[in-house]
Amino acid sequence: MTVRGRFITLEGIDGAGKSSHVSYIADRVREKGRHVVETREPGGTKAGEAVRAIVLHEAMDVRTEAFLMFGARTEHVVRVIEPALAAGDWIVCDRFTDSTFAYQCGGHSLPRAMFEALERAFEPAPKPDATFLFDLAPELAFERQRGQQRTPDRFEREQIDFFRRVREAYLERARNDPKRVHVVDASGPLDQVRANLERLLVPVLA
Numbered sequence: 001m002t003v004r005g006r007f008i009t010l011e012g013i014d015g016a017g018k019s020s021h022v023s024y025i026a027d028r029v030r031e032k033g034r035h036v037v038e039t040r041e042p043g044g045t046k047a048g049e050a051v052r053a054i055v056l057h058e059a060m061d062v063r064t065e066a067f068l069m070f071g072a073r074t075e076h077v078v079r080v081i082e083p084a085l086a087a088g089d090w091i092v093c094d095r096f097t098d099s100t101f102a103y104q105c106g107g108h109s110l111p112r113a114m115f116e117a118l119e120r121a122f123e124p125a126p127k128p129d130a131t132f133l134f135d136l137a138p139e140l141a142f143e144r145q146r147g148q149q150r151t152p153d154r155f156e157r158e159q160i161d162f163f164r165r166v167r168e169a170y171l172e173r174a175r176n177d178p179k180r181v182h183v184v185d186a187s188g189p190l191d192q193v194r195a196n197l198e199r200l201l202v203p204v205l206a
C-alpha cells in the first residue's frame, strides 16, 4: 500500500517571505527522495487561478471574497491535494486554511463559526502535517514590498491595522496548535530567516 504523503503549508502576512522559501522547502523534501508538488492558494487549479485573479484585483464584499476563496480551496483539495497525498507525494503549499482564519476572520472580523461550519459541511480539507508561519511586524513587511517593482494588489494596499489583526489571528492559531504551526521569526535578513526555518524544518523532514 502506498504511504500517504505529507502536507506542508506556509503562512504569514503579505511580504512576510513565504514565496521566498517555498522552493527551498520543496528542495529539502526532494533531497529526502520524495516527489513534491509545489502549489499555492488561492490558485493551484485552473478555476482556482481564475478566482485568484478576481479576488486579488477586484473590490468586493468580504463575504463574497470569503466564499470565492472557499470554492477555490475545494477545487484545490479535490483535484490536486488529496490525489497527490494519496499517491504518496508531498505537498508544499503557499497559504491554506489558516489564511482564511487570519484574513477573513482576524482581518475582516467574519465569524469563525461560519468557516468551521463550512468545513464540517463539505468534505473536510486535510489538516496540514506542518505549517511554517513567517512572522514579522506589518511595518517591516510593507517596507520589504515597497522594494518590489510589481503593482501592489488589493490586499497589499490595505492598512497596517488590518495586518496587525491578521498577524494576531495567525499567532493565536499557532498558540492553539503548537505541534503543527511552527513560528519562524522572519524579521531578519533572508539567510537568517532561512536558518530559522531550517532548524524547524529538520524534525518535520525526519
Ligand SMILES: Nc1ncnc2c1ncn2[C@@H]1O[C@H](COP(=O)(O)OP(=O)(O)O)[C@@H](O)[C@H]1O
Pocket: 012, 013, 014, 015, 016, 017, 018, 019, 020, 021, 144, 145, 147, 148, 186, 187, 188, 189, 190, 191, 193
Ligand atoms: N528576510 C528578508 N529580508 C529582506 N527582504 C526579504 C526577506 N524575505 C523576503 N524578502 C523580500 O520581501 C519581499 C516579499 O517577500 P515574499 O517572499 O514575496 O513574501 P510573501 O510571499 O510572504 O508575500 C520580496 O521582495 C522578497 O524578496
Ligand SMILES: [Mg+2]
Pocket: 018, 019, 020, 094
Ligand atoms: Mg507570496
